[in-house]
Amino acid sequence: MAGPLDGLRVLDLSSVVVGPVCTGVLAEQGAEIIKLESPEGDLLRKLGGKGRNPGMAGKFLNFNRGKRSICLDLKHPRAKDVLRRIALRCDILVTNIRPDAQKRLGVDAATMAEAAPRLIHCSIVGFGTDGPYAGKPAYDTVIQGVSGVAGCFEASTGEPRYVPMLVADHVCGLIAAQQIGFALYRREKTGRGESLEIPMFENMAGFVLQEHLGAMSFRPALGVPGDLRVLSPEARPLKTQDGYICVSANTDAQAHGFFDAIGRPELKTDPRFATVTARTANTKDYFALRATALTGRPTAEWLDLFTRYDVPAMPYNTIESLLTDPHLRATGMVREEEHPTEGPTFAIGAPNKLSGGMAPPLPAAPRLGADGPAILEAAGFSADEITELAQHGALKTTTGETP
Amino acid sequence: MAGPLDGLRVLDLSSVVVGPVCTGVLAEQGAEIIKLESPEGDLLRKLGGKGRNPGMAGKFLNFNRGKRSICLDLKHPRAKDVLRRIALRCDILVTNIRPDAQKRLGVDAATMAEAAPRLIHCSIVGFGTDGPYAGKPAYDTVIQGVSGVAGCFEASTGEPRYVPMLVADHVCGLIAAQQIGFALYRREKTGRGESLEIPMFENMAGFVLQEHLGAMSFRPALGVPGDLRVLSPEARPLKTQDGYICVSANTDAQAHGFFDAIGRPELKTDPRFATVTARTANTKDYFALRATALTGRPTAEWLDLFTRYDVPAMPYNTIESLLTDPHLRATGMVREEEHPTEGPTFAIGAPNKLSGGMAPPLPAAPRLGADGPAILEAAGFSADEITELAQHGALKTTTGETP
Numbered sequence: 001m002a003g004p005l006d007g008l009r010v011l012d013l014s015s016v017v018v019g020p021v022c023t024g025v026l027a028e029q030g031a032e033i034i035k036l037e038s039p040e041g042d043l044l045r046k047l048g049g050k051g052r053n054p055g056m057a058g059k060f061l062n063f064n065r066g067k068r069s070i071c072l073d074l075k076h077p078r079a080k081d082v083l084r085r086i087a088l089r090c091d092i093l094v095t096n097i098r099p100d101a102q103k104r105l106g107v108d109a110a111t112m113a114e115a116a117p118r119l120i121h122c123s124i125v126g127f128g129t130d131g132p133y134a135g136k137p138a139y140d141t142v143i144q145g146v147s148g149v150a151g152c153f154e155a156s157t158g159e160p161r162y163v164p165m166l167v168a169d170h171v172c173g174l175i176a177a178q179q180i181g182f183a184l185y186r187r188e189k190t191g192r193g194e195s196l197e198i199p200m201f202e203n204m205a206g207f208v209l210q211e212h213l214g215a216m217s218f219r220p221a222l223g224v225p226g227d228l229r230v231l232s233p234e235a236r237p238l239k240t241q242d243g244y245i246c247v248s249a250n251t252d253a254q255a256h257g258f259f260d261a262i263g264r265p266e267l268k269t270d271p272r273f274a275t276v277t278a279r280t281a282n283t284k285d286y287f288a289l290r291a292t293a294l295t296g297r298p299t300a301e302w303l304d305l306f307t308r309y310d311v312p313a314m315p316y317n318t319i320e321s322l323l324t325d326p327h328l329r330a331t332g333m334v335r336e337e338e339h340p341t342e343g344p345t346f347a348i349g350a351p352n353k354l355s356g357g358m359a360p361p362l363p364a365a366p367r368l369g370a371d372g373p374a375i376l377e378a379a380g381f382s383a384d385e386i387t388e389l390a391q392h393g394a395l396k397t398t399t400g401e402t403p
Numbered sequence: 404m405a406g407p408l409d410g411l412r413v414l415d416l417s418s419v420v421v422g423p424v425c426t427g428v429l430a431e432q433g434a435e436i437i438k439l440e441s442p443e444g445d446l447l448r449k450l451g452g453k454g455r456n457p458g459m460a461g462k463f464l465n466f467n468r469g470k471r472s473i474c475l476d477l478k479h480p481r482a483k484d485v486l487r488r489i490a491l492r493c494d495i496l497v498t499n500i501r502p503d504a505q506k507r508l509g510v511d512a513a514t515m516a517e518a519a520p521r522l523i524h525c526s527i528v529g530f531g532t533d534g535p536y537a538g539k540p541a542y543d544t545v546i547q548g549v550s551g552v553a554g555c556f557e558a559s560t561g562e563p564r565y566v567p568m569l570v571a572d573h574v575c576g577l578i579a580a581q582q583i584g585f586a587l588y589r590r591e592k593t594g595r596g597e598s599l600e601i602p603m604f605e606n607m608a609g610f611v612l613q614e615h616l617g618a619m620s621f622r623p624a625l626g627v628p629g630d631l632r633v634l635s636p637e638a639r640p641l642k643t644q645d646g647y648i649c650v651s652a653n654t655d656a657q658a659h660g661f662f663d664a665i666g667r668p669e670l671k672t673d674p675r676f677a678t679v680t681a682r683t684a685n686t687k688d689y690f691a692l693r694a695t696a697l698t699g700r701p702t703a704e705w706l707d708l709f710t711r712y713d714v715p716a717m718p719y720n721t722i723e724s725l726l727t728d729p730h731l732r733a734t735g736m737v738r739e740e741e742h743p744t745e746g747p748t749f750a751i752g753a754p755n756k757l758s759g760g761m762a763p764p765l766p767a768a769p770r771l772g773a774d775g776p777a778i779l780e781a782a783g784f785s786a787d788e789i790t791e792l793a794q795h796g797a798l799k800t801t802t803g804e805t806p
Contacts, residue, residue, distance in 0.1 A: 003591035021613075029585050044681050047653065050618040050625040058620035059630055062613045081530050109758070126463045128756065131730040137715035138651075145640045145649025146717035148725045149568075155722055156567040161639040162645055164559040165552075166630075174577055179755050181584025182432050186407035186759055188591035194759030202736050202754035203727050208639070209751045210424075210465045211568045212722045217461035219739065219747040222453040225722045227462055227569075229450075236564040237548045244563055246548025250450065264665040276449050290792045312540035314549035319558055319615045322608055327534040329662075333605050334612070336622065337622065344622040349628045351605035352582050355512070355598030356589055396482050 003030025003359030008184075011087050012035065012067065013095035015042040017166045018124050018200065020063040023094050023174025026180065027066035028350045030359035034086060034375055038074060039396050041368040052342050054137065055368055061339070062348055064363030065177040068278065069398035070376070071369030078394040080106055086379050087115050091193075092180055098135065105359040109195035120183045121195040124176050128199035138200055144170035147204035152212060156231045170205065172200045229280060234287035237316045242298040244316035247290070247306065252276060257309035261302075262293045332361075339364045369398045406433025406762030408752065411587070413437065415488050416498035416510065418445040419525050420569045421603065423466040424576025429583065431753045432468035433762035437489060437778055438470040441477060442799050455745050458771055464742070469765030474772030474799035482797040483509055489782050491519050494596075499527040501538065510677055512598035514602065523586045524598040531602035533540055541603055546571035550607035555615060559634045574610065575603045609741050618682035621650040632683060637690035640719045645701040650693070650709065655679060655693050660712035664705075665696045715774070735764075742767045760769045 008031040008382060012023040016213040017105050020035075020042070027033045035042075042064070048057030070086075072079045076241035087093055087107055102108040102123070109121040126138020141162050144150050149167065150160040176198045183194055212228070215223035229235070237244035249258040253274060259267040267273050267289075272282040279286045294302055299315060317325060323346060337347040342364070349361065374393050376386050389395040411434040412547060415426040423438075423445070430436045438445070444458050445467070451460030453716055473489075475482045487509055490496055498505060501710035505511040505526070512524040529541020544565050547553050552570065553563040579601045584599055614633070632638070640647035652661040662670040668693075670676050675685045683691045702718060709716035720728060726749060731737040740750040745767070751790065752764065775798050779789050792798040 004585040010558050012680060020781045025581065043654065043679070046619070047683060049630055049683065050621075052621060052625065058617040058625070059614070061620055062616055068583075087647065089744075094616050114501075121721055127730060128734050130756070131734040133717075133730040136717065137713070138609070138717075139653060139715050140651070141610040141638065142649045142651045142715050142717045145647070145719050146728075148720045149720050150640050150647075150649070150719065151721040152567040155685070159639070160719060161636075162633075163570075163610070164634050164638060166633060167566075167570070170610060170614065171574060171577065174574065174581060175755070177427065177579035177583055178565075179757065181588060182407040183757065183759065185584060185587040185591060188588060190759070194757060196758070197580075197755075197756040199612060199754055201730065202752075205409075205720075205728070205731055205736060206751050206754050207573060208568065208722060209725060211463055211573065213726075213749065213751070214451070214461045216723065216726070217464055217748050218455060218745070221454065222461070227452055230565075230569060233564075235544065235567060237553050244548070246552075246553070248542035248543045250542060253448065276446070280450060280452065310540070312542050312545050314539065314541075314545045316548050316553065317551045317561060317608075318554040319611060321554075322617065323616075323619070325549075325608070327530060327536040327604065328608055331531050331534040331602075331605060342621070345620050346616065346622065348609050348616070350529075351602055351609050352578070352598040353533070353588065353602075353747060354582065354597060354600070355773060356586065356593070356595065386719065 003028070003357065004354060006030035006359065008091045009089060010092040010094060011090040012036065013093065013097055014124070015096070015328035016044050016047070017063060017169035018173045018176070019094050019096045020044070021170050022122070022124070022180070023067065024063055025174065025177035026092070027362055031092070033067040034090070035064065035069045036083065037069055037071050037368055040069060041071070043369040045368065056342050061066060061345065061365040064365035065347070066364060067390050068375060069366040069369055073394055073396065074105060076392065076394040078389060078392060082376070082389065082394060083107065086375065087112060089379055090119065092122065094122045094124070094176065094216065099123065099125065099129060103161035111146055113193070116185065117192055119193040120180055120187065121193070122176055122198065123195065124198045124200065125170060126199070126203045129197060130141065133201065139369040140166040143200045143204055147201055149204060152208060152231065155212070155226050156390035157233045168200055168204050172198060172203050174201065175203055186355045196399035226282045232283055232287045238290060238294045240294045240299045240302055241296060245294060245299045245302050245313055246316050247311060247313045249311050250276070254311050257311040261305045261309045268276060311371060331337070341367055352372065367398050369396045372397050404760035405756060406431070406760065409433035409762065411435070411494045412492060413495040413497060414493040415439065416496065416500055416523070418499070419450070420466060421576045421579070422497050422499045423447070425579035425583070426470065427466055427468065428577065428580035429495065431762060432652055434495070436470040437493070438467065438472045439486065440472055440474050440601055441473060444474070448771065459745050464745065464748065464768040465767035468750070471774035471778060472769040472772055473775040476797055476799065479507060479795065479797040481792060481795060485779070485792065485797060486510065489778065490515060492782055493522065495523045495525065497525045497527070497579065500528065502528065502532060509545035515747050516598065517795070520595055521590065522596040523583055523590065524596070525579055525583050525601065526598065527575060527601045527603065529602070530604045532600060536604065539624055543569040543572040546603045546607055550604055551611035552607060555611060555634065556617070558629050560636045570604055571607050571786070575601060575606050578606055579743045601747060614798055631686045635686055635690045637694050641693060641697045643702045644699060647704050648697060648702045648716060649719050650714060650716045652714050653679070657714050658682060660714040663713045663716060664708045735785070740767065744770055770801050772799045775800050
């Protein structure tokens with residue numbers, strides 16, 4: 001059994017999060033990923049916090065499982081040709097290098113399409129090249145701010161903030177992989193590759209608008225924008241006697257079950273709370289009522305009660321407690337692993353199940369340049385050429401040590 | 404020119420957000436979507452806030468563009484057979500109906516695989532069927548809470564809360580579409596469909612762990628989990644004299660440009676802020692410094708200055724101001740449209756560009772059951788059969804009015 005992308009080769013000219021998420025998904029489904037890094041290495045190697053060795057931060061490990069690393073100095077005159085020879089052997093090229101820099105390296109979509117008509121060239125950009133923000137530099141927080149993600153918090157609490165995750169990078173990386181899948185399907189039909197442009201701003205603005213344009217979808221607007229239930233500042237896990245619990249009671253049956261569970265059956269016929277429409281109109285009161293309803297019992301008791309009344313409810317997890325969550329352990333989403341160079345670590349598994357076959361669990365993330373010679377050999381470079389490239393400094397090879 | 408999924412037919416047995424996001428992506432790429440609704444209609448028709456007509460909430464419109472609606476009463480004895488006849492003609496079936504209910508309706512993966520071996524059956528579940536939480540009911544906030552999304556806010560500010568968007572539903576819908584693309588690619592190779600299980604909890608827990616396991620990726624842990632820059636409570640748009648601005652200065656060049664732009668060039672050699680590593684170790688001080696640095700000038704001046712110093716920076720958008728953003732207008736991401744039944748509205752465009760061909764802009768979201776007779780006719784039902792199904796109450800047809 002192999003993953004659906006088994007046999008495909010991907011050149012990953014990306015760094016930090018958005019590109020690595022995309023190629024991480026492709027790896028998880030069986031593709032071979034050639035991660036090309038500069039001599040400084042992917043910035044996440046350092047920016048990703050603590051590690052046992054320099055350049056091997058925990059966050060880097062978790063975004064780069066199942067990839068092979070080659071380290072080329074693209075400023076070296078011979079590296080451009082090496083890059084191109086590798087690229088020509090690939091099915092997919094993923095990059096978040098800015099379009100003008102892609103051109104300088106000779107790996108932009110137009111140049112590659114001529115030489116490799118079956119290549120799927122995926123360029124992740126901050127802003128679409130067909131609009132006035134084209135070419136502006138972009139990072140996750142900039143995108144969160146300009147796309148309205150931070151604006152959702154202002155609509156909720158009066159103060160803008162970013163989601164405490166690289167949500168724009170992460171989501172757009174997932175979308176890039178998604179669009180690559182569609183292009184692969186089309187390539188089977190047409191025999192031809194194509195170029196994809198994934199603009200982060202447009203994707204995240206679309207995400208926010210779908211969620212929250214709401215009453216402002218109409219011209220003239222029927223009211224303020226925003227799904228008021230979702231924007232409620234009380235949209236949070238509910239306090240119990242000994243912690244928090246996560247409850248969702250949307251349908252009438254669930255809301256009525258909740259009222260029964262908390263010993264307030266009279267609310268089932270209260271005109272403010274009896275129906276979906278009424279609760280939506282009285283979101284503030286409904287959420288306020290819920291916020292204080294559960295402090296009298298511990299979480300475990302509430303979980304039992306809500307199960308009995310068929311109200312969706314689950315324990316609240318911190319980042320730490322995910323590691324001991326019984327479901328994540330049982331499904332292999334969290335497992336213990338011996339990293340070949342970094343020692344004992346936790347490994348994060350593949351979440352989705354495909355009956356047609358899945359790739360085996362992925363090997364751990366590589367040190368900078370660890371696979372360079374092997375990648376070049378597979379690309380048809382002779383042993384002499386590889387040695388020469390290393391001697392000239394175009395190819396950086398590791399000797400077990402990190403930069 | 405057509406989208407990559409042109410010619411594919413999708414049966415959408417889903418509601419609210421996670422499934423509709425998935426089928427919305429498939430529609431955007433050219434697939435035909437048959438949205439099957441119960442006589443009450445997709446809950447989002449009501450739960451989605453204000454609309455001009457009942458059952459046509461703004462939020463519903465924005466998640467259901469480009470789909471056709473058929474309304475069947477699946478409790479009616481004849482409806483199950485109708486459902487099955489439609490399903491057998493489809494390439495893809497997307498559902499977030501719980502597995503046991505799928506079985507009762509005869510549309511579970513195993514039953515369908517026998518009758519339609521080329522079908523790709525995508526079941527979006529709260530929790531994988533191979534773990535102890537299997538079958539538990541799930542909604543977006545429950546998933547945000549149990550998967551650690553809310554926990555990221557506790558790690559940031561001390562108080563858990565949900566992202567003020569249906570981020571678990573939305574992200575998992577995007578992932579479902581992604582996995583369907585890979586299965587479509589494999590089907591071209593093997594000639595066979597397959598079943599996919601997309602567990603929301605595992606996907607979102609994986610998302611959080613990749614982002615924030617960090618120093619706790621190592622056993623024993625090298626420190627507290629979390630990317631401290633991202634978790635900083637100061638990770639927000641920065642206040643200017645007249646509003647907010649979104650700035651990201653990660654690399655040394657960007658940070659040094661920022662220090663120059665704010666007239667503090669001495670910080671470039673300050674050991675706390677000179678390098679990526681130093682700034683990561685001193686995130687709190689770095690962010691505090693940034694939080695108060697920009698109140699002396701208006702946003703427009705800062706944008707000019709940061710452009711000059713090559714520091715990534717963009718204006719801050721609220722939900723409302725996205726509608727007038729010049730880039731979103733120029734790229735067609737926001738356009739004005741006359742909805743055939745709901746009057747003047749805003750339409751949200753397709754963000755990604757595919758050089759191999761794209762589907763034309765999608766038609767607006769349908770009223771409940773608007774396309775039922777046409778869908779049945781295309782599925783081979785005779786005019787008499789359709790009339791009879793409507794008379795018996797198995798098929799609900801609209802007469803221009805909504806429920």
